[in-house]
Amino acid sequence: MGFADQRFTVNLSILFTELPLLERPAAAAAAGFGAVELWWPWVDSPTPDRSELEALKKAIEDAGVRLTGLNFYAGRLPGPDRGALSVPGEESEKFRANIEVTADFAHSLGCTALNALYGNRVDGTDPAEQDALALENLALAARAADRIDAVLLIEALNAAESPLYPLVSAPAAVGITDKVNEATGLGNARFLMDLYHLSMNGEDLPSVIERYAARTGHVQIADNPGRGAPGTGSLPLEDLLDRLRKAGYEGRVGLEYKPGDRPSAEAFAWLPTGARAAR
Template structure:
């Protein structure tokens, strides 16, 4: 088993462009990021600097989010956001270019919060269109779109694995097969989903796994979730990807649990 380190939620004591190098020093060869820019279409210079930080550190970018709006302000994606269609389509081109340059294969496209004064049907129809476009946009590089249930945001409509899998099925029905569930065990657990049952039914189909303990969203061992048990069972049932460390913890204590885990970084 191998881990990938999410450098948008960990190592935040450092400037973003220094985090890949810090991840390498901590023993990780693989990293992932949420969208590392403040706009959907950053400058060429910004993209080049980000890519250079990965190459100079000697780490592989294994996961990247599409632009999701103003995350600190509560935004959770543009996929279903009626009125920002052009922005999302432009972002697809940037994501595909980064995929081509880095070899990244996994791209999380957050669905988007429900917005007032627009019907849920219209938002869902746009989401389907945008997911198909995103899948087509990264297909040429062997990329895959990830659909993630999220906790902590009441207006985000995908909270369970079943809801996300319905979206995956709808996109596949449109002929875009490179899309899969992102199984974030933390989000699923705190939303009340039956994580063991989801693993039993769908582990082989998971596009990606992310972990954090609950309560608190800290490192494994800081809460009550049987994360190692869930991880082992996922691999037994056919999951073949990496495990993303996507939890909140200061750098000094973030990785101590790895010394006693039955896995390696």
């Protein structure tokens, strides 16, 4: 097996960011990719003007790439203010306003995976209150995803970079997917297995794969240390992806790494050309 046997998608919110947003889909296509994913692109607006949505949709369609994953509104990423859906007040209201906007935009492009970042703990707020709010909002997101035949992804981050984020292990994130599925009865909440974040938390990655591959709706990678391209750190990513395939994971693998001090188009020398092209 190996990298050549995977289906990769490139995340346009961390790669090709040296370019304006509307130029990134074409740049990904020029680098040989047939599929892209995005964090919510409008960090200050959960409900951007329709003209902005249409412009991005056109850029993706004109580039001939497929949007395969999209985050709900989550504040400014990357950064410490991760997520909105469990934050009482204005942020969770923004998340709710964004749910149908995200779902409709994803549906217009055939995207079938929506990622909802859980949200940080807030000083002076009872964690139980935040968890109840999170479950309520995740259930709304799961229903919106179900309406467009999509899965709802729930992700573990890492404690070093997101110290206030409560889901910093695979069991914690999978436990929330169970609660959402129980609350909705839909069964469409799935684990987003980000091997970089899990490795930063010191988890036994082969064990995580063995336990949770069947519960996984998407996989993302970056090397560690440094969050760079495969081969820039010490993670055995090729072996880990082979383990995932052998464990039954047949989905795409998102490239969510930093290109380093070079144009993003030069950050894919490790990747066989044939693994980039699948739409």
